[in-house]
Every structure is written in structure tokens, then in C-alpha cells.
Amino acid sequence: xxxxxxxxxxxxxxxxxxxxxxxxxxxxxxxxxxxxxxxxxxxxxxxxxxxxxxxxxxxxxxxxxxxxxxxxxxxxxxxxxxxxxxxxxxxxxxxxxxxxxxxxxxxxxxxxxxxxxxxxxxxxxxxxxxxxxxxxxxxxxxxxxxxxxxxxxxxxxxxxxxxxxxxxxxxxxxxxxxxxxxxxxxxxxxxxxxxxxxxxxxxxxxxxxxxxxxxxxxxxxxxxxxxxxxxxxxxxxxxxxxxxxxxxxxxxxxxxxxxxxxxxxxxxxxxxxxxxxxxxxxxxxxxxxxxxxxxxxxxxx
Amino acid sequence: xxxxxxxxxxxxxxxxxxxxxxxxxxxxxxxxxxxxxxxxxxxxxxxxxxxxxxxxxxxxxxxxxxxxxxxxxxxxxxxxxxxxxxxxxxxxxxxxxxxxxxxxxxxxxxxxxxxxxxxxxxxxxxxxxxxxxxxxxxxxxxxxxxxxxxxxxxxxxxxxxxxxxxxxxxxxxxxxxxxxxxxxxxxxxxxxxxxxxxxxxxxxxxxxxxxxxxxxxxxxxxxxxxxxxxxxxxxxxxxxxxxxxxxxxxxxxxxxxxxxxxxxxxxxxx
Numbered sequence: 386x387x388x389x390x391x392x393x394x395x396x397x398x399x400x401x402x403x404x405x406x407x408x409x410x411x412x413x414x415x416x417x418x419x420x421x422x423x424x425x426x427x428x429x430x431x432x433x434x435x436x437x438x439x440x441x442x443x444x445x446x447x448x449x450x451x452x453x454x455x456x457x458x459x460x461x462x463x464x465x466x467x468x469x470x471x472x473x474x475x476x477x478x479x480x481x482x483x484x485x486x487x488x489x490x491x492x493x494x495x496x497x498x499x500x501x502x503x504x505x506x507x508x509x510x511x512x513x514x515x516x517x518x519x520x521x522x523x524x525x526x527x528x529x530x531x532x533x534x535x536x537x538x539x540x541x542x543x544x545x546x547x548x549x550x551x552x553x554x555x556x557x558x559x560x561x562x563x564x565x566x567x568x569x570x571x572x573x574x575x576x577x578x579x580x581x582x583x584x585x586x587x588x589x590x591x592x593x594x595x596x597x598x599x600x601x602x603x604x605x606x607x608x609x610x611x612x613x614x615x616x617x618x619x620x621x622x623x624x625x626x627x628x629x630x631x632x633x634x635x636x637x638x639x640x641x642x643x644x645x646x647x648x649x650x651x652x653x654x655x656x657x658x659x660x661x662x663x664x665x666x667x668x669x670x671x672x673x674x675x676x677x678x679x680x681x682x683x684x685x686x
Numbered sequence: 687x688x689x690x691x692x693x694x695x696x697x698x699x700x701x702x703x704x705x706x707x708x709x710x711x712x713x714x715x716x717x718x719x720x721x722x723x724x725x726x727x728x729x730x731x732x733x734x735x736x737x738x739x740x741x742x743x744x745x746x747x748x749x750x751x752x753x754x755x756x757x758x759x760x761x762x763x764x765x766x767x768x769x770x771x772x773x774x775x776x777x778x779x780x781x782x783x784x785x786x787x788x789x790x791x792x793x794x795x796x797x798x799x800x801x802x803x804x805x806x807x808x809x810x811x812x813x814x815x816x817x818x819x820x821x822x823x824x825x826x827x828x829x830x831x832x833x834x835x836x837x838x839x840x841x842x843x844x845x846x847x848x849x850x851x852x853x854x855x856x857x858x859x860x861x862x863x864x865x866x867x868x869x870x871x872x873x874x875x876x877x878x879x880x881x882x883x884x885x886x887x888x889x890x891x892x893x894x895x896x897x898x899x900x901x902x903x904x905x906x907x908x909x910x911x912x913x914x915x916x917x918x919x920x921x922x923x924x925x926x927x928x929x930x931x932x933x934x935x936x937x938x939x940x941x942x943x944x945x946x947x948x949x950x951x952x953x954x955x956x
Contacts, residue, residue, distance in 0.1 A: 391862035398781065405777035406789070409770040409833065413792050417830045420807035427810040477708065480701025488694040497706075499942045504709055506884055506938040508891040510907045511927040514914055515712035518719055518924075521728040525715065528730045569709060598695065619798065627800020630893060634914040643802050647897070656810050663806050670799060 428660035432653075439657060447657045451665070456645070460665055463642040466557070467625035470564040471572075471618045477565065478572035478617065479610065485573075486580035487588075501577075505570040513634055516563040520554035520635065527553075550637050560636040564625050571620035579613025580606070615680045619673060626666040642666060713931060720924040728920070739921040749909065749926060756906040759821070760890040763828035767885040768878060770829070771836025779844040796831040801894030804830060809898040819901025827899040828892060832885035839881035839945065840874055846948070847873045880944040883937035890934055906930060 394401045431444045450456065485497045504512065519525050530539045543549040543556060550556025583606065591601040629643030640648075642662060650659035694702070723734035743749055774793060778786055796804050808827050817823065851873070855865040893907035900908060906926065913923040 387863050388861045394862050395856070402777045402781045405773045405780070409774035409777075409793075409837075410789065412770055413830070413833070416811075416826055417796060417804070417807075418792070420804075420811035423811035423814050424803075424807040427814070477705055480698050481705035484694055484698055484702035488698070495943075495946045498946050499939065500706060501709065502942055503935075503938055504713075506887045506891075506941075507713075507934050508907065508927075508930045510891065510893045510910050510914070511716065511930050512712060514910060514923070514927050515716050517914060518715055518728045519712060523727050523729040525730045566708060566712065569705070573705070623798065623800055627802040628894075629802060630911065630914075634911075643800070646802055646806055650806060650809055650898070656806075656813055659806055660810055663803055666800055667803055674798070 424660045424663060427656050428664055430657040432655045432657055437654060439654075447661045448664075450658060451661055456662075459640050459642055459645050462639065463626055464669070466561065466564065466641070467622045469561060470568065470625045471621045473561070473565045474569050474572040474621050475576075475614050475617065477569060478576055482573045482576035482610075482613070483580055483606070486577045487583075487585070498577075501570050501573050505574075509567065510630060512567055513563055513630055516559065516566065517554055517634060520552070520559045520562065522552040522554070524554075554635050555637055557636055557639075560631055563631050563635055564628070567631065568621040568624050571624070572614070572617035575616035576610050576613035579610050579616070583609045612680060615677050619670075619677055622673060623666070623670045626669065627663075716924060716927045716931065720921075720928040722921065722924065725921055739925045743922050743925040743929075746922065748904070749906075749922075752904045752906045752909045755821075755903060756890055759824050759828060759905060760886045762825050763832050763889040764882050764886045766825065766829040767832035767836045768882050771833045771881060771885075772840050772874070772878065774833070775837050775840035775844060779841060793834040793837050797834055801831075801892075802898075805895040805898035808895065812899065819899065819903065821903070823899045823901070824896055824903065824905070827895040828889040831892075831895070832889055835885045835888060836878070836881035839877045839884070842945075843874045843877035843948070876944050876948065880941040883941040887934040887938045887941075891930070 427439075428447060429443050429445070430439050430441050431447050432438070433440050451460075481497075481501070485494055485501070489497055521527075527539070530536060539553075542558065543551070543553070548557045548561075550559070553559045553562075587605060588601060591605045592598075596604065627643050629641065629647040632641040632644050633647070642665060646659045646662045649655040649662065718732065719728070720739060721735045721737060722729075722732040723736045724732065774789065778789060804827065808823075808830075812819070812823055847870075851869055852865055855869045856862075860868065891907055893905075893911050896905055896908055897911070904912075907930075910923060910926060910930070913919060917923065
């Protein structure tokens with residue numbers, strides 16, 4: 386029986402592929418794409434203000450609500466934060482990625498690679514929590530600033546409108562630091578991958594032709610690292626865009642996209658508006674992915 | 687000659703060390719704080735050291751319930767991811783069918799899009815179909831993003847495995863099932879282990895999608911999140927955070943070591 390079945394499989398390789406694929410594909414299409422579709426449908430419903438019930442009728446009014454100044458502010462604020470985090474992460478990630486790709490011995494490289502990717506898989510919520518401890522008014526950063534007698538500088542930064550707050554953990558600066566920290570590995574790995582593909586001979590050639598290390602860095606290494614930066618930015622940008630844990634735990638009371646989605650679907654029960662809000666990041670990310678593919682970022686993943 | 691290519695400048699080394707410290711220092715802080723005697727604030731330097739909070743945490747039934755739920759969810763989600771991910775990887779590896787890239791894309795989507803998208807999408811689907819929140823609604827959510835982890839690991843291994851082994855096995859008279867059991871499975875064993883452990887860690891830690899699919903149920907990360915928003919049991923939270931780090935550290939470490947080592951042997955054979 387088993388033999389006959391396997392002979393049958395051998396003669397019909399396409400069928401086998403189809404059989405193998407059917408279960409995972411069915412799951413992803415039905416559950417995942419199906420849910421995304423439900424999300425899309427929901428964004429065209431609306432919430433009846435008086436009854437607090439969702440009315441299942443086609444309308445664009447829910448999307449219309451997104452255009453209110455307060456909601457546009459949420460989009461702007463979130464995208465600005467995502468951009469700032471992406472740039473900062475690229476700056477922090479580069480030296481480490483470059484070191485791992487080009488200077489570490491194979492043994493060290495394995496361990497550095499593990500050190501970089503370990504936080505990627507380890508508890509996200511715990512890593513956010515760590516910053517609540519570190520940035521709190523009586524926490525480590527305040528203690529360290531006090532030790533250096535730099536309180537005036539910290540107070541000055543916290544007094545800045547827009548990014549300041551009563552303490553680091555209650556200010557957008559605190560959120561920014563936590564975001565940079567949380568998504569940093571996503572930036573390091575693609576840059577490292579991109580740089581590993583740069584042959585050493587290319588760097589030697591640059592140096593032999595009289596370029597200073599700074600020139601080599603600027604004209605050879607950075608352009609070749611760029612697809613890696615773009616690949617990394619897909620994650621840092623997208624993840625910042627949709628996060629609600631960090632703004633909910635740190636920062637002030639001004640909303641970010643993720644928080645808006647979270648609170649509208651929660652106590653307010655306004656799933657249509659939450660769904661419409663989610664379309665923002667989805668559209669931005671799809672555009673971003675298409676541009677990134679043009680820039681060759683997927684090869685660096 | 688301006689620089690020796692094999693030696694990093696001290697500026698670069700310093701930048702690299704700085705990056706590493708930034709990545710790992712916060713974990714150390716949590717570890718430290720789980721021993722603090724301070725109950726009301728996060729004051730540093732710690733006023734004193736105690737291990738009593740570990741005992742207090744052990745006595746909390748709500749924490750045990752949350753831990754158990756998280757472990758069960760992670761186990762079942764991992765199992766689902768192992769089956770679905772391996773099947774998808776096998777199908778994609780076997781043949782060059784139309785839409786192969788689309789499948790990879792579909793599988794990556796749940797981790798490439800922000801978690802909140804998956805979360806609210808499942809939430810609206812659950813809402814539309816009026817399914818009550820349960821253990822299984824959490825699983826459904828977790829499986830969507832765990833599949834890709836197994837898929838990536840197994841597919842990478844398939845691509846390194848030489849197809850001639852399978853042909854040899856068939857030529858020597860083994861049927862498909864025997865070939866799978868004695869040739870394919872031993873080859874992909876460690877990839878399954880690595881993918882499975884990562885999927886487990888991913889599911890065990892997940893909070894964003896879970897918030898939308900759990901209803902009133904509380905997994906360990908959800909418990910921590912509620913403490914983040916409204917801190918009530920600060921010292922106990924520190925202990926729980928430390929325990930979560932410890933539980934996921936070993937699986938992740940070994941999974942990473944397996945994939946790092948197998949990609950190195952690949953580099954060596956080239």
C-alpha cells in the first residue's frame with residue numbers, strides 16, 4: 386500500500402506539491418487573509434453614536450473621521466517618530482554591523498551574531514519594561530546625570546515643548562529611546578548581511594588607489610551598506626508605526642496610531658474606526674515595501 | 687597604505703562595543719531590580735538587596751495561571767507552526783511552481799506588518815463571526831506569525847541538503863515515507879528544533895496580537911503589560927520579568943547557535 390501510494394506520488398509531483406501546500410496555504414489564506422479582509426470590510430462600517438453599535442452599512446464616513454485634525458496629528462506624530470527611530474537605529478547599528486561583518490574572527494562572529502539576534506526573540510514586553518525602570522524619575526539615568534552634575538541639561542531637554550515631559554519615562558524622548566532599543570537588532574542584521582557580501586579585495590583596491598579610510602567608508606562601504614539600511618528600515622519603520630505598547634507604557638498622553646487602534650477597539654467598541662486607522666500603516670508599509678524592492682533591499686534580508 | 691584591512695579602528699571598535707552595551711544593559715537592569723527592597727518606586731541605587739520577592743511571586747495564583755496559559759499556548763502554537771511551516775517549506779523547495787514568491791510573501795506578512803494589524807484583523811474577524819474568545823483564538827493568532835519562523839529555518843536547510851540523497855534513497859528501494867523518515871527527517875531535525883524553539887519563544891513572549899485575541903484571559907506578557915500601564919506590584923513584576931528572560935533565554939540561545947553553526951558549515955563547504 387505504502388509503496389503503491391509512493392509510486393503514485395512519484396508519478397504526480399505536482400499533486401504532491403499541492404497536497405503539501407494545501408494545509409498551510411488554507412490556513413494562511415482563510416485565517417490571515419480572511420481576517421485582513423474582515424478588517425477592510427469593517428473599516429467601511431460605522432459606529433452609531435447614540436446606540437454605540439456598529440452599523441453594517443457601506444460608508445466612507447469612518448475614513449472621513451481620519452481627516453480630523455486630531456487624527457491627522459496622530460498620523461504625523463507616529464510617522465515622525467518612526468522616521469526618527471529609523472535614522473537613529475541606522476546610525477547606532479552601522480559600527481556594530483560593520484565590525485561583525487568585516488573585523489570579527491569567525492568564532493567571535495558567531496557569538497556576536499547571537500548577541501545581536503538574542504534580543505530579537507527575547508521578550509519584547511520585558512524589554513520595554515526595562516526602560517520604565519531605567520528612565521524613571523528616580524532611576525538609573527537620573528542618578529547618572531546627577532553624578533555628572535548635568536541636571537541642568539536634563540531639565541532643559543525635558544522643558545522643550547513637543548519632546549519634553551515631567552520625566553524621561555513620561556516624555557517622547559523616553560519613547561524614542563525605547564523604540565530605538567527595541568528595534569535595533571532588526572537594523573543590525575540586514576546591514577551586516579549587506580556588508581558581508583562586500584569582498585575584502587574591493588576595500589583593498591580602494592585603499593591601494595589612494596583613498597583614505599574615510600573616503601573608502603564614504604564612497605565604497607556606505608553605498609554598499611545602503612540596501613541593508615533600507616531592508617532594516619522596513620522593520621524599524623513598520624514596527625514603530627504599529628506599536629502601542631511603548632506609547633502606552635512610556636511617553637505622555639498624546640496618542641500614536643497603535644494606541645488609537647487599541648483604545649477605539651477596546652472600551653469604545655468602535656472597531657470600524659480602529660480598522661480605518663490600521664489601513665494607514667498598511668498602505669504606508671505596502672508603498673514602502675514596493676519602493677524597498679526597487680532599491681534591492683530584499684536581497685539583503 | 688592607509689590602514690591594515692584586518693584591524694578595526696578604535697573608533698569603530700568603540701562604536702561596536704557601545705551598540706552591544708545598549709543592546710544588553712537593560713536586561714541586566716531588570717535582573718538587578720528583582721532583588722530590590724524598594725516597593726514603591728524604581729529608585730537607584732537600590733536601597734537594599736532581598737530575595738523575598740521570588741517567594742512572594744511563587745505564592746501568587748494569578749501568576750501561576752498566567753504562566754500555565756502562556757506555556758500551553760506556546761506549546762500548541764509551536765506544534766501548529768512546525769506542521770504548517772514544514773509542509774510549506776517542503777512544497778516551496780520541491781518545485782518551481784507559479785506563485786512561489788507569493789507564498790513566501792504571504793508567510794512573512796504577519797511579521798513584516800506591525801503586530802497590531804494582525805491583531806485588529808483577527809479581532810474584527812472574531813467579532814464579525816461572533817466567536818467567543820478562548821484558548822483557541824489565542825492559538826490562531828500566534829500560529830500565523832510562528833509559521834514563518836519554522837518555514838525559514840526548514841527551507842534554508844532543504845536548500846543545503848543535496849537532492850541526490852533523496853534520489854539515492856528512492857533508487858535503493860525506499861518508498862516516500864521511508865525516505866522521509868530515514869533521510870529527510872534526520873537532515874532537517876536540527877532545523878526543526880531551531881525553528882520550533884524560536885517559535886516557542888516568539889509565542890511565549892507575544893503581547894500585541896494576544897491583547898486582541900485573548901479577551902479576558904491573561905497570559906504572562908499580558909500580565910506584565912497591565913503592570914506597565916498601572917504598576918501595582920512593582921517588585922513582583924521585576925521578578926516575573928526576570929523569570930520570563932530566563933525561560934526564553936536557553937531555547938533562543940541554542941536555536942541561534944544551531945542556525946549560526948549550520949550557516950558556517952555551509953560557508954566552509956563553498
